[in-house]
Amino acid sequence: MALNLLKLCVGVSTIEDMESWIAERRTLAVKAGQNFELVHTTRMVPNRAEELLSSGSLYWVIRGEISVRQKLLDIRPFVDNEGIRRCGLVLDPELIRLMPRPSRPFQGWRYLKAEDAPADLAHAGDSIADMPEEMRRELSALGLL
Numbered sequence: 001m002a003l004n005l006l007k008l009c010v011g012v013s014t015i016e017d018m019e020s021w022i023a024e025r026r027t028l029a030v031k032a033g034q035n036f037e038l039v040h041t042t043r044m045v046p047n048r049a050e051e052l053l054s055s056g057s058l059y060w061v062i063r064g065e066i067s068v069r070q071k072l073l074d075i076r077p078f079v080d081n082e083g084i085r086r087c088g089l090v091l092d093p094e095l096i097r098l099m100p101r102p103s104r105p106f107q108g109w110r111y112l113k114a115e116d117a118p119a120d121l122a123h124a125g126d127s128i129a130d131m132p133e134e135m136r137r138e139l140s141a142l143g144l145l
Contacts, residue, residue: 003051004112005072005089007042008105009060014134015068015095018060022093038091039076044108045087049075058091059112065100066118097121 012018022038029036046052057069074090101118 002055002057002114003048004056004059004069004114004117005046005052005109006059006061006066006103006112007040007109009062012060012062015062015097018062018068019095022095026093036093038070038093039088040091042087042089042109043084045077045085046075046109046111048111057096057117058089058109059098059117061103064102064105066098066103067100068095068097069117069120070095 009018012021025038026036040058052072053075056072058072059066059069062068071092071094072089073092074088076088076090078086078088080086098118098121
């Protein structure tokens with residue numbers, strides 16, 4: 001059974017913002033002649049790394065909803081220049097949109113069991129998957145999705 005992480009996506013208002021941010025990072029890496037690798041740094045190191053890496057993802061909460069996920073490729077603990085233990089979560093740059101589900105604010109990250117995770121939008125049917133994100137949010141808030 002897959003285990004996932006759940007984290008707030010701070011500074012991003014939409015999935016499109018997140019896609020643009022990733023594309024910009026990719027462009028900067030290519031211009032610098034570096035291999036592109038998407039790494040999110042967090043303070044806490046997951047104790048259940050093996051379970052997460054078996055087939056887990058990082059589920060992002062955007063504007064109060066679990067909206068998108070990225071596959072976890074690696075977990076790299078390290079100590080920064082100030083001697084603080086941190087962790088690099090290596091993520092697949094592909095964003096997988098989800099059936100939005102409300103989530104309360106929290107600090108750090110939380111484990112998310114596979115059975116508690118929202119379904120991928122691709123499995124919801126074309127009519128929902130083709131809707132603009134803002135429309136899906138409104139319909140979800142009204143309890144229609």
